[in-house]
Amino acid sequence: xxxxxxxxxxxxxxxxxxxxxxxxxxxxxxxxxxxxxxxxxxxxxxxxxxxxxxxxxxxxxxxxxxxxxxxxxxxxxxxxxxxxxxxxxxxxxxxxxxxxxxxxxxxxxxxxxxxxxxxxxxxxxxxxxxxxxxxxxxxxxxxxxxxxxxxxxxxxxxxxxxxxxxxxxxxxxxxxxxxxxxxxxxxxxxxxxxxxxxxxxxxxxxxxxxxxxxxxxxxxxxxxxxxxxxxxxxxxxxxxxxxxxxxxxxxxxxxxxxxxxxxxxxxxxxxxxxxxxxxxxxxxxxxxxxxxxxxxxxxxxxxxxxxxxxxxxxxxxxxxxxxxxxxxxxxxxxxxxx
Amino acid sequence: xxxxxxxxxxxxxxxxxxxxxxxxxxxxxxxxxxxxxxxxxxxxxxxxxxxxxxxxxxxxxxxxxxxxxxxxxxxxxxxxxxxxxxxxxxxxxxxxxxxxxxxxxxxxxxxxxxxxxxxxxxxxxxxxxxxxxxxxxxxxxxxxxxxxxxxxxxxxxxxxxxxxxxxxxxxxxxxxxxxxxxxxxxxxxxxxxxxxxxxxxxxxxxxxxxxxxxxxxxxxxxxxxxxxxxxxxxxxxxxxxxxxxxxxxxxxxxxxxxxxxxxxxxxxxxxxxxxxxxxxxxxxxxxxxxxxxxxxxxxxxxxxxxxxxxxxxxxxxxxxxxxxxxxxxxxxxxxxxxxxxxxxxxxxxxxxxxxxxxxxxxxxxxxxxxxxxxxxxxxxxxxxxxxxxxxxxxxxxxxxxxxxxxxxxxxxxxxxxxxxxxxxxxxxxxxxxxxxxxxxxxxxxxxxxxxxxxxxxxxxxxxxxxxxxxxxxxxxxxxxxxxxxxxx
Numbered sequence: 001x002x003x004x005x006x007x008x009x010x011x012x013x014x015x016x017x018x019x020x021x022x023x024x025x026x027x028x029x030x031x032x033x034x035x036x037x038x039x040x041x042x043x044x045x046x047x048x049x050x051x052x053x054x055x056x057x058x059x060x061x062x063x064x065x066x067x068x069x070x071x072x073x074x075x076x077x078x079x080x081x082x083x084x085x086x087x088x089x090x091x092x093x094x095x096x097x098x099x100x101x102x103x104x105x106x107x108x109x110x111x112x113x114x115x116x117x118x119x120x121x122x123x124x125x126x127x128x129x130x131x132x133x134x135x136x137x138x139x140x141x142x143x144x145x146x147x148x149x150x151x152x153x154x155x156x157x158x159x160x161x162x163x164x165x166x167x168x169x170x171x172x173x174x175x176x177x178x179x180x181x182x183x184x185x186x187x188x189x190x191x192x193x194x195x196x197x198x199x200x201x202x203x204x205x206x207x208x209x210x211x212x213x214x215x216x217x218x219x220x221x222x223x224x225x226x227x228x229x230x231x232x233x234x235x236x237x238x239x240x241x242x243x244x245x246x247x248x249x250x251x252x253x254x255x256x257x258x259x260x261x262x263x264x265x266x267x268x269x270x271x272x273x274x275x276x277x278x279x280x281x282x283x284x285x286x287x288x289x290x291x292x293x294x295x296x297x298x299x300x301x302x303x304x305x306x307x308x309x310x311x312x313x314x315x316x317x318x319x320x321x322x323x324x325x326x327x328x329x330x331x332x333x334x335x336x337x338x
Numbered sequence: 339x340x341x342x343x344x345x346x347x348x349x350x351x352x353x354x355x356x357x358x359x360x361x362x363x364x365x366x367x368x369x370x371x372x373x374x375x376x377x378x379x380x381x382x383x384x385x386x387x388x389x390x391x392x393x394x395x396x397x398x399x400x401x402x403x404x405x406x407x408x409x410x411x412x413x414x415x416x417x418x419x420x421x422x423x424x425x426x427x428x429x430x431x432x433x434x435x436x437x438x439x440x441x442x443x444x445x446x447x448x449x450x451x452x453x454x455x456x457x458x459x460x461x462x463x464x465x466x467x468x469x470x471x472x473x474x475x476x477x478x479x480x481x482x483x484x485x486x487x488x489x490x491x492x493x494x495x496x497x498x499x500x501x502x503x504x505x506x507x508x509x510x511x512x513x514x515x516x517x518x519x520x521x522x523x524x525x526x527x528x529x530x531x532x533x534x535x536x537x538x539x540x541x542x543x544x545x546x547x548x549x550x551x552x553x554x555x556x557x558x559x560x561x562x563x564x565x566x567x568x569x570x571x572x573x574x575x576x577x578x579x580x581x582x583x584x585x586x587x588x589x590x591x592x593x594x595x596x597x598x599x600x601x602x603x604x605x606x607x608x609x610x611x612x613x614x615x616x617x618x619x620x621x622x623x624x625x626x627x628x629x630x631x632x633x634x635x636x637x638x639x640x641x642x643x644x645x646x647x648x649x650x651x652x653x654x655x656x657x658x659x660x661x662x663x664x665x666x667x668x669x670x671x672x673x674x675x676x677x678x679x680x681x682x683x684x685x686x687x688x689x690x691x692x693x694x695x696x697x698x699x700x701x702x703x704x705x706x707x708x709x710x711x712x713x714x715x716x717x718x719x720x721x722x723x724x725x726x727x728x729x730x731x732x733x734x735x736x737x738x739x740x741x742x743x744x745x746x747x748x749x750x751x752x753x754x755x756x757x758x759x760x761x762x763x764x765x766x767x768x769x770x771x772x773x774x775x776x777x778x779x780x781x782x783x784x785x786x787x788x789x790x791x792x793x794x795x796x797x798x799x800x801x802x803x804x805x806x807x808x809x810x811x812x813x814x815x816x817x818x819x820x821x822x823x824x825x826x
Contacts, residue, residue, distance in 0.1 A: 007796060
């Protein structure tokens with residue numbers, strides 16, 4: 001039996017090594033759990049919440065850290081406003097409001113809330129159980145959420161997402177496990193056999209799809225539930241005396257067609273402007289202002305690559321987000337109106 | 339919770355550790371398994387757990403009562419109470435809605451407008467399986483084939499053992515209660531067999547069944563009008579492969595996990611696609627249900643003192659009607675049962691006729707052994723089984739007839755739906771080769787190959803299993819844990 005197990009293990013290990021030569025395991029990304037842990041540990045001045053684009057703020061965080069400003073990042077992969085609102089109310093609120101026995105805030109420094117957003121945050125999201133996105137169990141739940149849901153409804157396809165993610169993370173060293181459901185191994189394999197011309201053709205087709213997709217998103221990217229979630233977050237922060245800034249994150253220039261500018265993006269800007277008229281928030285619109293080019297983006301045409309992140313960070317701290325540097329001095333009262 | 343989904347990776351090791359690291363006493367081992375089984379059942383829906391608990395208590399007490407009053411009318415009363423409780427529960431959850439709907443429809447035909455209330459209640463998972471298991475126990479106790487189980491812990495574990503709780507095999511008290519009454523120790527041979535069965539079961543269920551369903555079966559049955567006759571045949575044969583791999587795969591997982599606890603469950607499938615008659619087919623497919631039906635329904639009917647005595651054809655029809663209804667409360671299942679009942683009647687009559695011919699002329703004996711006879715019998719049997727799956731899979735009789743028409747009236751149209759996964763043809767080829775090879779290795783001509791493989795050095799055999807593991811990781815679709823037989 002030992003021989004059989006060894007033989008099997010050797011084959012699996014050999015497959016792992018050979019596959020990783022052409023399809024390396026994607027680097028581990030910052031997730032909600034990391035952000036929660038950061039918030040608990042750091043008592044930050046700035047809390048950044050938003051979709052996966054929030055990860056582009058890692059260089060901003062590092063730059064600010066050098067100036068003595070603490071910034072916590074909470075990226076909700078594939079989220080929209082209602083996902084961020086869920087994360088705020090279910091994972092972050094307790095930590096932000098946590099007090100000691102004498103009633104003083106345990107983390108009194110938080111004074112600024114940056115919400116990172118794109119037009120996609122107003123799109124009608126896939127809704128699973130209880131109106132929640134099926135992505136939440138996978139990306140945002142803690143164990144208590146899983147057990148509460150399973151105790152009420154049993155283990156089902158919705159809450160199983162929590163377990164699948166835990167399993168995948170536990171075996172983070174295995175390319176076979178990481179590939180499951182993502183299929184990046186076959187993408188990498190196919191790519192090796194493509195000519196440069198074929199690659200370019202594919203690239204153009206993918207860009208066209210992205211352009212058309214953004215144009216079509218006009219039809220379902222003005223969801224009232226998402227609006228409501230956004231307002232709930234703003235109200236929650238304002239009620240605690242925390243300043244709120246909406247940062248409209250840059251889009252890849254080549255996928256924004258003139259039609260999208262006039263429709264999907266124009267309406268999104270209008271909605272945010274209307275909101276800024278009603279709520280005490282600052283809006284930083286970087287959608288098309290940042291000096292980013294296509295080469296600064298990843299192949300998914302959505303996220304910045306490492307170079308793009310650095311470029312974005314340097315530019316943002318000099319321009320739209322320069323006000324973040326004001327947090328260099330800690331407030332002497334250690335608290336605020338919360 | 340499903341044996342083939344990710345949660346089992348967390349659940350099973352914990353239960354195994356508790357089971358084996360605790361004292362080597364049956365009480366501890368059974369308690370661990372029982373609590374785990376109840377958690378397993380509650381993980382489908384916590385609201386349904388009381389149904390399992392109630393059913394366990396009722397039959398535990400009635401079993402003791404029947405045994406205490408054996409030979410008296412009280413024993414019959416105890417048995418009757420158990421049957422009323424079990425069949426009543428099954429009837430309420432599974433058939434009440436169906437019969438009320440059909441009765442209302444019938445009353446409507448006669449212009450009567452007093453519709454019965456139609457209940458829409460969720461069917462508790464595994465109800466058909468554990469109800470039949472408990473009825474079998476009560477009948478065995480009544481007929482003195484087994485002694486009643488006096489330990490509530492052992493009885494509850496017998497009813498709720500999680501690997502076989504929701505999809506069988508439907509086990510017998512005589513083969514299981516002795517296993518629950520003694521302490522188990524780790525047996526490396528059982529662990530080896532268990533691990534092998536789990537790998538085989540997962541391969542069948544999560545890979546072959548899931549891919550065949552996704553790529554061939556579901557698209558055609560969802561909108562069959564777009565597909566031609568060849569596409570219909572492909573989907574129907576694909577469905578036969580899917581059901582076999584799904585159900586026997588889950589059973590293999592159940593048998594394998596049971597072995598890790600030192601428990602031996604009976605096999606439920608015995609290479610059914612080798613059958614050359616429907617009688618043989620039903621001895622090889624879902625063995626535990628069919629032996630149950632023959633032992634507790636067909637046997638007493640044909641050997642009893644009632645109208646059915648020696649009326650074998652009528653008894654076959656009753657048995658397969660029951661089998662159809664056991665699978666679900668719908669006319670499609672009734673039709674499926676009737677078709678198989680008729681097939682068994684024809685099979686039995688043909689067998690009688692043929693035996694008569696053999697008695698007159700011994701040449702008929704030799705003819706039956708020829709490749710041509712066996713080949714034709716095989717084709718006829720498998721074809722019949724496959725075609726009968728059309729009503730089994732269809733939402734209603736109308737759909738089944740429309741689908742069936744396309745099978746037999748040549749129509750042009752699409753063969754395959756749009757590919758939903760990577761390397762569809764490779765995966766389908768592996769799946770088909772697996773089903774053919776799996777059965778072929780059981781044939782006398784090829785059995786030697788299996789023996790030769792098993793006699794290879796351990797690391798070489800391990801390497802083959804390693805390749806299977808890599809294929810599974812690469813190709814098993816997400817959410818392949820949905821299990822067809824869980825709905826029955």
